[in-house]
Amino acid sequence: MSAPSATTDLAALVTTLAQRARAASLTLATVPTAAKNAALARLADLLDTAHEPLLAANSIDLASPEAAALSAAARDRLTLTPARLSALAQSVREVIALPDPVGEVLEEFTRPNGIRIRKLRVPIGVIGIIYESRPNVTVDCAILCLKSGNACILRGGKECFHTNTALAALIQQALGAAGLPAAAVQLVPTTDRAALNTLLKLNTLIHCLIPRGGESLIRFVAENSTIPVIKHYNGVCFVYVDAAADLRMATAITLNAKAQRPSACNAAEQLLVHRSVAEKMLPTIAGALHAKHVQLRCDDASAAILTTAGIPFTAATAADYTTEFLDYVIAVRVVDSLDAAIATINRDSSNHSDAIVTADEPAARRFLAEVDSATVYWNASTRFTDGFEFGYGAEIGISTDRLHARGPMGLRELCSHKFLIEGTGQVRA
8 A cells, every 4th residue: 555645644634623623613612702802812912922933933934935026015914023013912902802792692583383583693613714925814813713703724825834833823822821722723734735725625624714815816715615715806996086075085085095005905996086176186186196106097088187287197008997906006087977986986896995085975875875895985095994993803804795794804704693492392283
């Protein structure tokens, strides 16, 4: 009999992780809130006192060939600093303060035959998280899964392996200190693609997958998984400056949405301006963007206005109007009406985060109702699409799907429900 192949060994390893996670999930489903919070509190303290080893592990990753190949935006997401570690510890403490969703009664009623029915919020079970170059995801996902009673399996990328390993060790230390099963949070200890291929097929042990990263990773997971996947492929987000917009507000919102952190999926990639105010407002908005080194890719109408204003731009291609740049680039178009703006967004956006700037409430109400995206804004930056900003403490991801969860996913979105039925001997006729 031949020796098992490396692929066979990896398949056995990942299957064992999933089996342990499933067993841990059954324990976690009934763990009291106090025990979960105790583990989280211990983790926050460990994050505060372990800066030196965490930064050392992160330095190894930053010096790797994989990190060298990253874009500037991806490398920034990979980098840990003392300030970011302190913020991470604070996010753990904020999750402690959030209500535990497990056991919440969603409905309760008694049927005419006397049967009592209750619908309760319960954990999903085992959640797999597949992600790239984002060490904060290791902590964010672990703490949200733990608080919502789910076990999780974390599979990070090569470029972040040492950092993720160090963070996962702290998480397991915190679980042990609270008397909770270490298998509640497990990091796949290899970045070999064969391990991922096995993970994607374990639909009897893993109940949900959440990929976080570039579009190619998310599509690979969605197309190869036999497990339900919660996802968003990209963030092609719009800001629409309406005819009744305030110029100062429109400038501030557009600048923040584009340039505050252009590598984020909720950063604006597209700017629409109503034709009736384009000549007045576009030079000011474009000038502010240009001052922040944002490249403007313009349609003919906006190009003519910026030529007159002396503001540099590049002619847009058709592809620019549906591109997630994740960089200091924005596509600019002039539209004839609110109807045209809504139609353009519903056609060209990724249904992630889109905003209108206007003082016209009826126009804003129409925009909020008719734009078919997960988050829709009136007079606010798209950069607020974030679990922390929504008061969730952290987020496990942002979904643009339409089943189960949509938008930033916090504790409630990591739960399913079940029905508890109590009778007094009733039988069905």
